[in-house]
Amino acid sequence: MTTTDLHVVVPAGGSGTRLWPLSRAANPKFLHPLTGTDRSLLQATFDRLVPLCSAANLLVVTGTAHAAGVARQLPGLPERNVLVEPFARDSCAAIALAAAVIHRRAPGAVMASFAADHLITDTAEFAHTVARAVDGARDGYLMTIGITPTRPETGYGYLQCSEPAARSVIQRVLEFKEKPSLDVATRYVESGKYLWNASMFVWKTDVFLAELAARRPDVAEPIARIADAWDTDAQEETLAELWPSVPKVAVEYAVMEPAAEDGKVGTVPGDFGWSDIGDFETVVELLGIDVGGGGKSFATGPGGRAVVVDGEGVVVVPAGNRLVSTLGVSDVIVVDTEDAVLVCGRDRAQDIKRLTEILRERGELDRL
Amino acid sequence: MTTTDLHVVVPAGGSGTRLWPLSRAANPKFLHPLTGTDRSLLQATFDRLVPLCSAANLLVVTGTAHAAGVARQLPGLPERNVLVEPFARDSCAAIALAAAVIHRRAPGAVMASFAADHLITDTAEFAHTVARAVDGARDGYLMTIGITPTRPETGYGYLQCSEPAARSVIQRVLEFKEKPSLDVATRYVESGKYLWNASMFVWKTDVFLAELAARRPDVAEPIARIADAWDTDAQEETLAELWPSVPKVAVEYAVMEPAAEDGKVGTVPGDFGWSDIGDFETVVELLGIDVGGGGKSFATGPGGRAVVVDGEGVVVVPAGNRLVSTLGVSDVIVVDTEDAVLVCGRDRAQDIKRLTEILRERGELDRL
Known part of the structure; x- marks a missing residue:
């Protein structure tokens, strides 16, 4: 070839x-x-x-x-x-x-x-x-x-x-x-x-x-x-x-x-x-699996799991070795990693870059 | 005495x-x-x-x-x-x-x-x-x-x-x-x-x-x-x-x-x-500090921090050594611990007991 x-x-x-x-x-x-x-x-x-x-x-x-x-x-x-x-x-x-x-x-x-x-x-x-x-x-x-x-x-x-x-x-x-x-x-x-x-x-x-x-x-x-x-x-x-x-x-x-x-x-x-896998919406749309309860999940970590109860449009990315549960929330993205957790409205996924700027201003440099 | x-x-x-x-x-x-x-x-x-x-x-x-x-x-x-x-x-x-x-x-x-x-x-x-x-x-x-x-x-x-x-x-x-x-x-x-x-x-x-x-x-x-x-x-x-x-x-x-x-x-x-410190609402009401952005936080972990951006009525309990951020979500309780994360609607805080029963049914016994 x-x-x-x-x-x-x-x-x-x-x-x-x-x-x-x-x-x-x-x-x-x-x-x-x-x-x-x-x-x-x-x-x-x-x-x-x-x-x-x-x-x-x-x-x-x-x-x-x-x-x-x-x-x-x-x-x-x-x-x-x-x-x-x-x-x-x-x-x-x-x-x-x-x-x-x-x-x-x-x-x-x-x-x-x-x-x-x-x-x-x-x-x-x-x-x-x-x-x-x-x-x-x-x-x-x-x-x-x-x-x-x-x-x-x-x-x-x-x-x-x-x-x-x-x-x-x-x-x-x-x-x-x-x-x-x-x-x-x-x-x-x-x-x-x-x-x-x-x-x-x-x-x-x-x-x-x-x-x-x-x-x-x-x-x-x-x-x-x-x-x-x-x-x-x-x-x-x-x-x-x-x-x-x-x-x-x-x-x-x-x-x-x-x-x-x-x-x-x-x-x-x-x-x-x-x-271009540009945002979490895309990640979960392309690679996510349905986890029931109104949620989809894309796990990249060794033992991350997602449990969604009574939600609609919940996106979970359990990238740490943790259990991530949601109860009675809808249209949110939850991302779990080893040292940081993000809970983001799905209509705000494009603003995560802005959030990182806020975190920079607050001195959270070791989390960026 | x-x-x-x-x-x-x-x-x-x-x-x-x-x-x-x-x-x-x-x-x-x-x-x-x-x-x-x-x-x-x-x-x-x-x-x-x-x-x-x-x-x-x-x-x-x-x-x-x-x-x-x-x-x-x-x-x-x-x-x-x-x-x-x-x-x-x-x-x-x-x-x-x-x-x-x-x-x-x-x-x-x-x-x-x-x-x-x-x-x-x-x-x-x-x-x-x-x-x-x-x-x-x-x-x-x-x-x-x-x-x-x-x-x-x-x-x-x-x-x-x-x-x-x-x-x-x-x-x-x-x-x-x-x-x-x-x-x-x-x-x-x-x-x-x-x-x-x-x-x-x-x-x-x-x-x-x-x-x-x-x-x-x-x-x-x-x-x-x-x-x-x-x-x-x-x-x-x-x-x-x-x-x-x-x-x-x-x-x-x-x-x-x-x-x-x-x-x-x-x-x-x-x-x-x-x-009786019966639920997270009470924990944060009695012990929480205002973190701005529409949120309150109660940290029990060694290095847990909360950043709330564009929210109302956000309750964060960062009990692990992690940074917990929320962006554009309101009326949620976010609890972070060493091996489990919960995102819960504030109107559902009384149902967390039910969630634990669901987790038990799903075999998540090491997280209960």
Whole structure:
């Protein structure tokens, strides 16, 4: 199944604050088994990608806090393929560093980038879609894989396509759209011309690096010097000198949006059971089991159990080795972990990020 | 302050199911620091009673599961004053055993009995009330201390007095009343002639034992034989032979109600800030602190904290070493312990006992 000369990058960052207290700064979403098996999202991502590129050609870009976690969860990943950023500089820096390192290791390679914390149920269809995107990349496009929308989601950005999206057919991306209002999202979905942007990219490293150099020399130049020093004795010193100066910017904003305006971005619609497992609603919808009494549960801990009595729409995530009971409450999410418990109204699940900010202000730093 | 020759019995039993999961069969309410200090209810009871009778004259009657807990929490209690029942036979057996043992150790003594798991805020007034009850006991009455009602509570039984209750004045109890409906309770409280029955008793042991022998020889006879063997080599053998045959009956039903009909029961109204700490509402009302955001909290654990955001009437009991957060929920009770979490609607706090029955049916025996 390996696509000849395909290299894959997995940026593993982000703490998943909407999944607090399950996901933590020190133990983020991608390290958790939010997959319906005992594999973490990172491990499931690895399992899905290795057949496409081999472990030798798979790189994970992560932060200092998670390098050890990544290395331990992926014993099959070569050590030199764990790229550790000194600190986060947003997605453009992470992806550019990976592209530049790959370009030096395998000039002219095709490279793809997929997040570490997304769930995909139809692996075969995913592989097929990636193969079509690789075709587009070989033709010189900066390719994306957009997700065929299943609802007017307001939490994602959208890709505006030139034609109504047809399965596995490559087409141009006219514009990257910010997260829309519900009205706008509904219009997008009804038109059939919009896909969700899941930050899945496929391109030849030389095409991407040239585009970056032209549009953002302030990113491209330090990254090029760092990549030159990578795998050498000068790696650490060069990182120390240059990394702090790398601008913090998203790759969409720095490269993809302006490139789309110039007709250089293509896409293939993806319809392979994708989810970003962004909140507890999604976790339990996709992975929860009915526990009776009006409740659903998703247990990730060793001995967590849920008992729901006289409730409706109760979501329980017993991620500690505890029994979580609810009695006579409805439409709440209850998350239990080793050192923190959250009880959240289901209509407030999007505000958990705000709660974590309140906790930060109150000095609960060891619980974030 | 010691009242000459007063002996006091503290029945320490009952698991406090309405305080689950804080109170457990293995770690019941009376062993918990539900006092506003780090003293348990049992310890606070001991502290309150020792000045009245001295530790030498204070007996705790408890079950096999809690004998060690009682002994450790009360290092000042003589070992021979921990009376361990082989298994629970209801309050008449426990109190009769204590009365019979005291009667053999100190013939003709006055004995009082107070539960191990009640909270009293005005200790001086309590001592004063007990002294008045002792006067009544010396006059040959089976005395009770009834609690001056502060609301039309439907969760307690009532004592019907011969006259409107006046502070510290002894009067006759006409009848023991079962837990009333709200209408009836309201009528009781408005009449001024009713007191709450808190199962506080004061009597001469010979008076009580004679009354018991006359009314319930099936209890009195085995208890007399057991008490004869108490403190001797035959204690265990006699318990094994006779204890299983002791009828399970409440002392109110077996002795006090029929004795009241014969005019032998007296009472002194007590108004000393009494609470039976029967449910989480009461715990937090009496001992809770405002945590802002619409919530109150009562922490009994070493590091438990509560953060309430956008709620009304949220009650948090963080009894584990955890951070408990609520976001956008109202009128709920959240109880966190080492191995179980409960989220309960405030209007369902009385049904926690039912929840524990459901958990028992589901085999969650190690969490009860």
